[in-house]
Amino acid sequence: MAEVKTLQALFGGTFDPVHYGHLKPVEALANLIGLAKVIIMPNNVPPHRPQPEASSAQRKAMLELAIADRPLFTLDERELRRDAPSYTASTLKAWREEQGPDAPLAFIIGQDSLLTFPDWHDYETILDNTHLIVCRRPGYPLKMAQARHQRWLERHLTHTPEALHHLPAGKIYLAETPWFAISASLIRERLENGEPCDDLLPDAVLDYINQQGLYR
Numbered sequence: 001m002a003e004v005k006t007l008q009a010l011f012g013g014t015f016d017p018v019h020y021g022h023l024k025p026v027e028a029l030a031n032l033i034g035l036a037k038v039i040i041m042p043n044n045v046p047p048h049r050p051q052p053e054a055s056s057a058q059r060k061a062m063l064e065l066a067i068a069d070r071p072l073f074t075l076d077e078r079e080l081r082r083d084a085p086s087y088t089a090s091t092l093k094a095w096r097e098e099q100g101p102d103a104p105l106a107f108i109i110g111q112d113s114l115l116t117f118p119d120w121h122d123y124e125t126i127l128d129n130t131h132l133i134v135c136r137r138p139g140y141p142l143k144m145a146q147a148r149h150q151r152w153l154e155r156h157l158t159h160t161p162e163a164l165h166h167l168p169a170g171k172i173y174l175a176e177t178p179w180f181a182i183s184a185s186l187i188r189e190r191l192e193n194g195e196p197c198d199d200l201l202p203d204a205v206l207d208y209i210n211q212q213g214l215y216r
């Protein structure tokens with residue numbers, strides 16, 4: 001009998017700090033397309049933005065608190081262990097080598113990340129190794145700025161989640177996840193101004209931020 005392969009999904013980010021705009025769309029996604037597990041992968045040195053305010057150890061601690069009562073999620077520390085910039089293309093190439101050629105693999109991003117995706121290091125190789133699953137995010141168009149990037153998107157689009165489960169890589173799926181108007185920048189700004197953030201991130205993460213005196 002043929003071996004049944006399970007779709008595995010990595011969700012990369014800076015998570016400075018982790019918030020409900022990360023957790024809730026991905027939980028909805030898991031229900032929509034049938035994911036038993038999502039692997040959260042914080043970066044150490046983001047290739048594309050200033051170094052985060054919280055240290056890698058603090059961002060990891062906040063993620064551990066956020067997922068402690070969310071069994072869907074596990075944590076992957078491979079990028080945290082590297083001092084070089086965390087290029088997604090090389091991380092996903094290494095993940096593919098570990099998992100073998102047939103395993104269905106996906107990388108989860110938000111809509112804003114899709115728009116900047118063609119600027120990522122070696123972006124065209126990413127679909128050789130994984131699918132791309134895009135969660136909705138308010139305030140960002142679903143159309144690429146350049147026509148050639150829109151054509152690239154359309155060439156790879158699938159409207160059926162089954163394709164993600166049956167093929168090892170190469171498809172882009174725009175998931176109809178709920179919208180959350182939350183960003184880490186908004187949270188950092190609100191904390192700096194002494195404004196409440198209770199409905200934006202898990203209590204345990206907020207308690208940790210206060211205890212560490214972060215984002216003041």
Ligand SMILES: Nc1ncnc2c1ncn2[C@@H]1O[C@H](COP(=O)(O)OP(=O)(O)OP(=O)(O)O)[C@@H](O)[C@H]1O
Pocket residue numbers: 012013014015016020021022025108109110111112113135136137138180181182183184185186
């Ligand atoms: N509210 C949201 N809805 C959907 N996706 C999101 C949301 N917030 C973040 N993401 C996605 O999660 C991933 C990690 O995001 P990141 O850690 O940069 O959070 P952020 O809130 O965008 O941070 P910052 O405001 O510091 O830029 C990215 O792919 C991003 O698109």
Ligand SMILES: O=C(O)c1ccc[n+]([C@@H]2O[C@H](COP(=O)([O-])O)[C@@H](O)[C@H]2O)c1
Pocket residue numbers: 011012013014015041043046047048049086087088089113119120121
């Ligand atoms: O590899 C790149 O060039 C690259 C450029 C921008 C973003 N990424 C990755 O995309 C993920 C989301 O990025 P961010 O900034 O929204 O946290 C995270 O895993 C980043 O390391 C990767």
